[in-house]
Amino acid sequence: MxxxxxxxxxxxxxxxxxxxxxxxxxxxxxxxxxxxxxxxxxxxxxxANLTEKKIYLEPGSSRAPRSSDSAQYETEILTQVQHFLAAMGAEVLLQQSPSAPQDHADVYIQCMVSRIKSINNPQSTLVLHSNHQNKRLLHSIQKELIRMGFNNKVKKRIDKRDSNRFINIHIHLPEAQKELLRQEYQEPIAIGLASGILRYFHEKYPLAILSSLPPDIHEIFMTTRPNIHPKPATQEAGLGPSPVSAEKYLIESKELKAEVFFDYTLLLPGTDDNRCLIWGNLYIKNTGTENLVNPLVCLRSTPADTIQLRGQILPPNMTETLSVQDFEGAKGWRYLEEDWFKKAQERGEFWICPIQSIQIPPGEMEVHAFQISVLKPQSEGTVTIEGIVSFQEQGLQFPANNRISLSF
Structure with a gap:
């Protein structure tokens, strides 16, 4: 069936x-x-996006007497945060007047803005109540506010109210040039708060970040090289120089061996669609007696311009901000070279490598999940996808035992 x-x-x-x-x-x-x-x-x-997440936002003016100017500013910031997160599918409640917070929300944020004469640069204070266990959310917001230019500190407050589930965020702005600063700082504050909340969900419940964006944005990553000019990237430890040509396979050592193979499912296109989708895994099994270190994976198509590689693979310059983070650091996969898209179009080869250092012990297996969109050739023919895995530190390269071949 x-x-x-x-x-x-x-x-x-x-x-x-x-x-x-x-x-x-x-x-x-x-x-x-x-x-x-x-x-x-x-x-x-x-x-998947944030459709099942509930977020409760509250301006500081809702619980403490504030000037109308400050209250309006807080509301404008949180309205923008609400707009950002709602666009990603989250249910966001912005509470304008004092009331009991909504039950069963995933995140509770209270934001207060004040102006201080004695400072020249924006600052922020994040308050974690003693009964609040969600330190990861606080640290995610703290990191994003720092990236947006807000020096900040964290305070822990002893609170006898067991029901206090809020993380309080107090933004301090210079007093001078009020209207100018309102325009200058409002957007960075909103972006920092929204990015921090998204980072929290991404780290706690890993999401495909691109799936939180509109479909049109996906094409930027799949069909054009991002218009980003990063600083020269430091090469990952153990990767060595650019990969050797996929046609030149090195002789396997008796002690260093691996088996590489594809396992995949093909989804055929509809009548009006000229693409089909391949979901699969590339398995790298260590069949030798020594550890294999830092695999480089090449997916090569013939003809060269017929496939697009999808999934959670990041450009080299975006690994710090979009990769999955845990206590050991960044994890996941990235493209090996900055001009990966240009070379993929010219050679039909997508070279990717792990963001973190990887060792595959003898008898163990590393699995790389992928999505490939295959464009039907203009004339009838065959599209072939091959896999090659290289371990440059150890002078090894292994072709996959099988390949993907589609006839049109």
């Missing part, structure tokens, strides 16, 4: 019924939500 696959309520293809559990796990890896319709025997897929 075959199962129908629907993407955003549009039928995209079918898969064998026994593949359902594997498809659900694959979707989870890529930040894609699933719903099984038992009555119609179909699997419904849609992109």
């Amino acid at each position: 075959d199962v129908q696959i629907y993407w955003n309520e549009e039928k995209k293809g079918v898969i064998p019924y026994p593949s359902l559990p594997a498809l659900r796990l694959l979707c989870e890896q890529h930040g894609i939500r699933t719903r099984w319709n038992a009555e119609e025997k179909k699997m419904e897929l849609w992109e």
Whole structure:
């Protein structure tokens, strides 16, 4: 029996019924939500964003007497934060008057803005109540406010009220040039707060960040090179120089061996669509007796300009801000070179590497999940996708045991 696959309520293809559990796990890896319709025997897929998250925002003026000017400014900032997060699918409640906060919200934020004569640069103070356990949210907001130019400090307040779930954010602005500063600082404050909340959700419940953006933005990452001019990137430890040509395979050592192979699912296009989608994994199994260190993965297509690589792979200059962070640092995969898109178009090769250092012990396996969009050739023909894994520190390179071949 075959199962129908629907993407955003549009039928995209079918898969064998026994593949359902594997498809659900694959979707989870890529930040894609699933719903099984038992009555119609179909699997419904849609992109994950913040649709299930509730956020409660409150201006400081709602609980303490404030000047009308300050109260309006706080409301304008939080209205902009509400706009940012609602666009990502979150349910955001902006409370204008004193009341009990909404139950069962994921985040509670209170923002207060004041002007101080004795300072020349904007500052912020973040207050964590003694009964509040959500330090990760506070640190996420703190990091984003620093990036937006606000020096800040954290205070811990002893609060006997068990019901206090707020993180209080107090923004201090210079007193001079009120109206000019209102315009200059309002947007950075709102962006910093919204980015901090998004970072918190991304780190606690990993999301596919691109799925939080409108579909048109995806094309920037898939079809054009981002218009960003970063500082020269420091090369990751152990990666060495640019990868050697994919055609030149090095001789395997008796002690250093690996098996590389694809496992994938093909979603066929609709009648009006000229692309098909491949969801899969590239498995790298260490079959030798020594650790394999820092794999470089090459996905090569023939013809060269027929595929686009999707999934959670970041440009080199965006790993610090968009990668998944934990106590060990950044994790995930990135493109190896700054001009990755240009070289992919010219050679048909996508070279990617781990953001963090990776070791694959003997008998263990590293799995790289990917999405590939395949464009139908203008004339009938075959599109072939090959995989090559290189360990440059150890002078090794292994082609995948199988390849993906589509005939049109």
